[in-house]
Amino acid sequence: MKRRWSLLAWMLMFLALASTALAQPTITGTVAGVDKYGNVGLDLLTQALLDAGFEFGDLIQVDLPAESLEAPFVTAYSDVDVGSLLVRGPGGDGTKNVVLAINMGNFASFYGIQDGDVVALSLAEKGSYLGEWLIRQLQRTNERADYPSDEVFANFREVAVGGMGKGIYYRCSSPVNNELARAAYADALIKEAGIKTVINLADGPEELASYFKEPDFNSPYYQELYEQGQVIALNMGIDYRSEDFQAKLKAGLEFLLAQEGPYLIHCNEGKDRAGFVSALLEALLGASAQEIKEDYMLTYLNYYGVEKGSEQYEKIAESNILAALRDLAGLPKEASLEEADLVQAAEAYLEEIGLSPEQIDLLKAKLTGDAA
Template sequence: MRKNWPILVGLLVCTQAFLACSNSVSTFVANETEKPQTTTEEIATVLEEPTEPDTSVQENAISDTASDTTVTVDTVNTDTTTHDAALEDSNELHFILEEDGITSGKMYLNYPADSFLTRFEIGDIVTVAINGYDTLEMPVAESSSDVPIAGFLVAAIKGSDQLVLTAHNAKLASVLGITVENAPIEVSVSMKEKDGYLLGLDIMRNTQYMDTYTESYPDLSVEEFANFREVHTTGMGEHKLYRSSSPIYLYLGRNYYVDSLAQAAGVTTFINLADSESSAYSNKGYETTYYSTQNIIFLGVPPEFFSEIFKVGLVIGFRYMIEHEGPYLVHCTYGMDRTGFMIAVLEALMGATTEEIQDDYAKTFSNYFTVVNGKQVALNEQQIDFFKAVVLRNLKAVYHAEGIDVPDTKPIDWAAATEKYLGKRGMTPEEISALKERLK
């Protein structure tokens, strides 16, 4: 039975308008696939720097719906005659990463994928040791869409003369600080866990289907359908921080609900991670929303957590929160990847436990997936655990890229690690204290 829908539904713009703006086609979502928008003036300054966001894995606008978002990894024309020089033993493969193998943020190893796949299989988790830089664990997969945003992988495509060390929406070589000047570099690959990523592959390829109609989610409340909720983790004050899907984007079918729920909660400051100001105004009916009357910063950052543009946007958003009173609401389009990362950072800053960060992050995926034949089929425990692992991996990886290592020993002091991260990103101790004060 459906849960009781709050009286807020009465505040909504008429149902007919909602249905006209909704899309009846179930949509496959391989993470947030809306196209990055133009940013604020401060973020635009970053674009003048040499480090640009990785556009080799381009995300399509959700308005295209039901589009195939599978992204294959390109190969480059390098000399593939040297693969026999790769040293093999019973436990590892050893390679030399050459200068011409470092391009577009990816690292190409001259070794036939078919030969590699006689030692390892798609769905295995391997340890990749890059001598002098880092040792990473990542799955063997076929495309960047086989892993969540910010995830690393060894791309092994049958018939290819190369293996590719790459990432989803990230330039792995840049993340590790590797340039062509650093070549040649020794690389070794060994087995970490046989078939350890088969569940992840199944989730990324087969479970991420959603719909725009409330009827497809009979067991969700209006808040859950809108992916709207207050953040209740340790250290967070009451009625201080909320998160949601977009209050203005029509084609997810959730905007009217979010706008009404935000008004009922008294939200006064919105952090929009998805849109530029002009793209926000282009949404039909924008000027009639509660949202349009409140404090809003339009950051328009892409879901590229390691990129300079995203990290600068994150800090700009935090400074905007310092300058404006709450309650605050953070959103992107789905309220999934970008929102999930920003909220996780704020939860960590305020002293949340690992379990609290994981539970809140995974809730979003339960609110969207999986719709089969017009009805949601709830995620099982293993699928939920997969998404819980994603947020921890992302936080640790992004912090690690800034030189901050988060130990695996529990309990993890997320607040201390996050203060260090924000300090690395240019926030002063006074600013960090002011941000925490806003959220108490």
């Protein structure tokens, strides 16, 4: 009798799950826009998916005009590995439009998506990504009082790993775009550090001009550097394998070669684009994978209070910067980086983007010497 009831219970559970899947509707939307990173915005609000029974952590089938694929329903790009697909409900906010994206990639160009294309979303697997999504949930505030120092708040730091010189290379959140309420703090810190040359990965000249006119603009040192020709504004995407990214990075590094340090590289948060470029330069100067990982993850300690060495810490590192290092080194997923020649991998990438061996040697020389 007990066995019969157990079998009946399992059958009822199976039927309940099956009925949930069958009841899940297909939601159809239209591509409303593509941003400069290639992320595809739909004319669907996140709340429309939530109201239809979709939940964060579900695996969604995405039917594009020419093909079908599957991606988890998540809230942030960092909820998936570098190079992975996602259906994003930005920040879990129901009033925000649903976004189709590739973490650190260009969804629109890869799949040939244009404005007006019709996309259908349906349930592939209920909750199959939930555990992974939960461990990656990160929260931060934009209130200075919630952080122990200006440096932590602005994600500001000197990078001096491997053969890098002292006081020569820095990274931080944007000292000019005040969207995160950190610009004035970052500006004061780069002035104190004596920054002479800035590579802005995030903005173009038009964006900079608009920031200078904002009522809350308070970054006079950055504006002074820009007016003196010491800032290059690259307006880069995030796909480090794309031609656009590589052409602009080449221009930025050639600008660095023509200028004097100390140097600053930043994007908006100082996390993704600045994180990749910093890792590339650290590898070039002989830093170990562990040193690169620790510098990259310091951003997650600063912004989100992620505990060093925790499961969450290791998961974020594995799916982001370590995945990128393996890609640069031509290694398969989850391969050990202990024996990888990261200097050679960095040199190969820099040659791929168009720098000559002489320029690469000069770049090394620029970053190994201590600041005067």
